Amino acid sequence: MPRVVDHAERRATLAEAAATLIADAGLDAAGLRQVARAGAVTTGAVLHYFDSKEALLDAAYAAVMARLAVRQQSGPALDGLDTAALVAHIASFLPVDDKALRDWRVWLAFSARALVDPRFAAQHRAAYARITAALAADLSELPNAAALADALVALIDGLAIRIMLEPGDWPPARVEAVLMTFVRL
């Protein structure tokens, strides 16, 4: 079904264009016209793939959250690692390269918007339920797996904000020292 594939691909491409605009300049920079321009299509073409600006933003947010979740689930089981490997693995969840940084910037923009927009709060809630359930499964041999998963997610989110807003102040050694306080549990 090539047309179905094309449709899904084009939707994904436009959602990524929106995500890049949001990462660069905030949610207000991802209007239909700007996304159309970034995707080298007309506004009408964007509206062929998405019913509304809201649907486009939903798709951009969903794509970013799916990627952040995969990053936290693509490694080995957390409880099978030695301390150094565990710290390195957890550090890899953070905005440590340009692609991850872009996704984390979009995450923060939507997190703030979710305070005043229930649609995005619902998306946040569903994504976090998936992420913490997967981490808790990774840690399931520990008696407090659910609390450890919640703590790890909170620690990563809080660190991500500081790394983004204080570039240059967070060399790998500082990140590792913080993660060591968690890993030594």
Next chain:
Amino acid sequence: MPRVVDHAERRATLAEAAATLIADAGLDAAGLRQVARAGAVTTGAVLHYFDSKEALLDAAYAAVMARLAVRQQSGPALDGLDTAALVAHIASFLPVDDKALRDWRVWLAFSARALVDPRFAAQHRAAYARITAALAADLSELPNAAALADALVALIDGLAIRIMLEPGDWPPARVEAVLMTFVRL
């Protein structure tokens, strides 16, 4: 010097009016006209106390960050507490009442805006340097006090976001279980 006091008081009142508007509806809701209306003054009167909208937002952000910092510094020294008292004290940093929730919502709005506005990034950086230095001083009997302070701040920030965006999903027992994973270090 009553006039000086009045001036400072009026500035503080208007900054708080801006903070309330931001907490309720986001940064875009805190324009000069809206703040003037909330403070029952004219836009010209607002501009008498603040040179610009940016100066007003700076003051709102500074007031909120100062209050969040005080909340984290007003308790007993962290290393002098037993486990239950320590968990209760750390939990009190979080958005656990309406006043704290208002400040945390403003914090998240400015954190996202700081991604694209260097003024607010600079304010964030200075406020966090103060907060983590104070926490590290509280923990100074421990060998890794700086890393523990960074970890605690990150954990609190990450938890605050989830508590705000998932109201109803974070009863005190869940918060305490997460903080226990930190306190058991």
